[in-house]
Amino acid sequence: MPPSHSVPHDAVAGQNGRVRVVIEDVSPSVDGGRFPAKRVVGDLVIVEADVFADGHDAIGAVVLHRPADRDHWSEVAMKPLVNDRWSGQFSVDALGRHCFTVAAWIDRFATWRSGLRKRVTAGQEVAAELLIGGDLIHEAAVAAAGFDAQRLDELERRLRDSSNGPAALALAEDEDLARLMFRYAPRRFAATYAPELGLTADRPKAGFSAWYEMFPRSAAPERRHGTLKDVVARLPYVASMGFDVLYLPPIHPIGRSYRKGRNNAVEAGPDDPGSPWGIGGPEGGHTAIHPQLGTLEDFRDLVAAAQRHGIELAMDVAFQASPDHPWVREHPEWFRKRPDGTIQYAENPPKKYQDIYPFDFECEAWESLWHELKAVFLHWIDQGVRIFRVDNPHTKPFSFWQWVIAEIHRDHPETIFLAEAFTRPRIMERLAKIGFTQSYTYFAWRDTKHELTTYLTELTRSELREYFRPNLWPNTPDILPESLQAGGRPAFMARLVLAATLSGNYGIYGPPFEHGWSAPREPGSEEYLNSEKYEIHVHDVERPDSLRHFIARVNQIRRTTPSIAHAAALEFHPVDNEQLICYSRASPDRSDVLLVVVNLDPWHVQSGWVDFAVERLDLPSNRPYQMHDLLSDARYLWHGNRNYVELNPQVAPAHLFRLRRRARSERDFEYYL
Amino acid sequence: MPPSHSVPHDAVAGQNGRVRVVIEDVSPSVDGGRFPAKRVVGDLVIVEADVFADGHDAIGAVVLHRPADRDHWSEVAMKPLVNDRWSGQFSVDALGRHCFTVAAWIDRFATWRSGLRKRVTAGQEVAAELLIGGDLIHEAAVAAAGFDAQRLDELERRLRDSSNGPAALALAEDEDLARLMFRYAPRRFAATYAPELGLTADRPKAGFSAWYEMFPRSAAPERRHGTLKDVVARLPYVASMGFDVLYLPPIHPIGRSYRKGRNNAVEAGPDDPGSPWGIGGPEGGHTAIHPQLGTLEDFRDLVAAAQRHGIELAMDVAFQASPDHPWVREHPEWFRKRPDGTIQYAENPPKKYQDIYPFDFECEAWESLWHELKAVFLHWIDQGVRIFRVDNPHTKPFSFWQWVIAEIHRDHPETIFLAEAFTRPRIMERLAKIGFTQSYTYFAWRDTKHELTTYLTELTRSELREYFRPNLWPNTPDILPESLQAGGRPAFMARLVLAATLSGNYGIYGPPFEHGWSAPREPGSEEYLNSEKYEIHVHDVERPDSLRHFIARVNQIRRTTPSIAHAAALEFHPVDNEQLICYSRASPDRSDVLLVVVNLDPWHVQSGWVDFAVERLDLPSNRPYQMHDLLSDARYLWHGNRNYVELNPQVAPAHLFRLRRRARSERDFEYYL
8 A cells, every 4th residue: 555645654664753743635736636737827826735733732834835947945834724724825936847735843832822821811820831932942043043043042031031921921922933933943743745746837828818710721812722921911800809829720731642622522623722631742741831821931920920919829730641741651650551551541430531641659669759749849839839729639649748748848838738629528638637738628519508607617616627728619610519500690799708708718710700600511510511621711801790890899808807817716696597697707806897698599688687796896785886888888887786687689699797896976076065 | 746647657758658548536545545445344346447548449447456465466347337437346355455456458359349340330341350350369369378269269260251241240249259358368558557546444343333332330230349240240231232342441540640530520539430541550551450340361251251242342542641650650751741850741721631641752762652552452452352442542643543553453454443533524534544443423413404414425425435434422421412411212212213323333322321311510511410430330221211122123123234334325315394304224236225214303293204216216106115114113105205204202203114115916916817
């Protein structure tokens, strides 16, 4: 059996049995400490632990923390909460891995002081106590130096000379003495929780980002193959909507063998451009750019131009090869052979995907494969990319991702990895645990109030919130959900508001989103008809029916509501109508509150009473307060906990209320008195 | 950061990156594997784990288990449940520590077979598949020997020779082939969960025991100091009530200095016998017997006589010394000195307990102290004792208990330790984690339906059930709860039924319990008036108003209801009356069901409708079933889920219903047709 982690092993073996303090259940912790929790730089990390000892002695406890690459621990004192739970906090200021743990010990001075207080209160003789206390202070004075040592010497002398119990107690309870004793008194037989726990501090964008996905080859203003330069020209449009991440599907050369045609036809026509995910042709593979899109220089220009618009480029990384990928020829050892000597194509029997060769991660040459795939990331990092959207990571080994993300983060801790895995829960969770910065979710399939509330509660209230950062997408090139197929413009607006305010990270796939594309390839399908995955489109981004201005408004509200970045800041509120969902996001001090109400029914006006407990918001319960709908700019006076809302989806399916504390009343009026 | 425990460390370091299977969240597990779960010999251990890999390949998984002192692992196959959760089970047959873990791998044969099935179903060509499958079987044949190898050779040949897809599939799905492949096919790149988890298998009495506590000095039939021989004479009485553990408060010499008088008076009178917990006098300490009780030989006779009555003796272990204890003189290094050179007595300022010297576990000589205390256990083990009730373990270091229990269990794994800690929850839990076999609980203070349901649900549905074995006591020499002070005979009966049926382990302190002692020392106190802790009583155990026959009946019902030993077998059922509590205990196959209904109101008749879902019991919903009250021997016909109960506390405050499936109906009648 493994020994207890918090009773030092040697305590049981007989070396350190005098350690009496026990430390258990330290949080935040993922899988009992197997994986780091996630935070962003600047976050306050609240560490809690169960800390206790036998008997009734007082305990001292600290959080120890350090960046993983330093040896020096910083410490902050912990305070007891209730039921032997202690809490301490520190802020993470540096990117990358941090370690933390908890140390605790019997605090002899505090134990003595508390006994003295009880004895003095009971009028008992305390002469012996003053001797004991004096010795404790003396011990600390010896450990101290300079002014602190002098001060302790003086306090010791004054304690020993105390004329009576109450005078001694006053001295013992001196705050300065407490501070000095905490600092210098020897911490005999201290326990330290093991193993250390980990924390990854990402940059703020890891927790707060608005993504826009578009196909660069459909970026041209007229009917031709779009280019990276066309994408540059489209940047002002993307920026005007308020997005800060521009994500491009793969921009590499596309294979010709078994190329798929429009609407995923098995055979491509001569002019069909193929799927960008069929990566690799004679022109190159994962580090090359499709010639019709432009050059590596064009790409670097795009990265720079985007930056000037406050937009960061996100690169698609899809680790698979078309039969024409150079690696197929250069590294046949990375692919699995069939009995006839040909290379094994992708299959999900009885379906065959002959246009795709998966890598064989069980091959003998797995190490060179890992290193080459890592080199792909480094290549694009060299071009200025720091965000990667990883395609289907759940079809490659977890151990590879854990390794490659750690490798990249070692030198580039600012890199963000988004896991595009729409698969079983344990698998999605594992990818987040082993290092993916953000994760796609089931949001596209969560429509009703019950579904949304249950799912977001799981994401923000369970251990998931320590490591799984949801990135909510109402649509993707692969997913045109039923809600958008059926609900028309109100559904698009409602889904956008939900995605943008339920999570710090969200994204849309446009222009199909803002243009309201809603036709599936066939009834019952979630694939787009005439999907951009297989053909080029021309988008008139100036279309008057575009949702671009609505989207811009929502993104602007997001930017002024930093609490959207914090999972803990999401709280649902009851509404007596199943079609209305209501939730709030509040700043830690509750001075800023955004209350969101969405009508989930895109066809009918819905109304109901929102139950929003104002007591916790420091609002006078006997005076109205103002709710300012940032979408319509309308202002409402609300009163108490229950207020009426009514949303006409044809006008606007949502309220985004900013709570306005009323600054003035008649008492503030100049002539009042 | 510690590496992931389930992706092998070297996978990330670059040595074993081909391990694709992940194993997470293995249960049972206490504190993430820091402590062993508890079971009793003969238990079926159900091991569950999340097991998955990237991609769509089939997975094989096994539970590995072994006694901790053996090297050889046994394995049992696991089966998938839902959401990547797998389950496997084994029974523990040997006392003591066991280790277990989970291993899993990509099952190439099962993957191949499932692909073949889909291809054959779709009418696809399978020639290449037969080559691949043949190679897989061949590989296993090479690993096998004897008949198994021949059989695999033959199956390989037949597969390769298959005339068509369906024929090949029939062969591939042969059960014998599946069995042989599971056994012999190489498990390439298998993952093993680390660290191993632990399990303590105790003897059955650890999970199922009925305790009777009595003061031996009050065992005499007439007014004098009782002896161990008197206890022998009382054994038939204890056995007649159905108890199988007889627990005696300390039987050691009692200190004279600062001895407490009757009702805890500060000064004892000349004839006051003192508290048995004031251990140690000139006659000896923890290994001696109080001369007025008898000799060591008498003690051994008592152990043997008890055994003949099916009763096991439980010894009190209270690690503290009276000022007259021989160790005070022989080992002053084990006690803390006050500044005036005297030994520090027990204190909870401003209270002083000058009759008790606590050991100083922080002393320099802590190792010799630990060894001497261990010797106390061994001394009584030598006299035949295998059950220890440990007094106030929470005032001695956890590390000591962890060490001493492990030491004793190494040679005497049948030893049972009951922790008498009535303190904060984390501390009580810790004592159970580090090795105590059974634990006292808050049961004495849980009176209402809500309190009882909440508390027992916590004990039987949270992680606690893996390691914390409750031992429920309605009273102890220290605790005469308010419910018993006020409720009279019905309260005693109700509390007995609750204790005896809510937990596998329970006990009473008698004769005060069966004789209904209800007077507190003073109003608001939970101490007994004229407590046996400080004076000798004579008990007429033949009193006609004794509850002994009721207790005997309840214990007899317990013995015929083995599901009472299993925390998981406890289920609460709604009753529409807050004074009526209802719960059931069912055998794993639900063939035996005990339904308990208790009226918690000792003063009034209470009635209500019990909601007891019969669908899950294989009872025909359209026919009545019989409820046989084992307490009154009355039989009721119930029908469907909701049935009426009415309990008059003056008659009997509880039903203990055994569900009787009706054996016959009119269709079974001889002339029916």
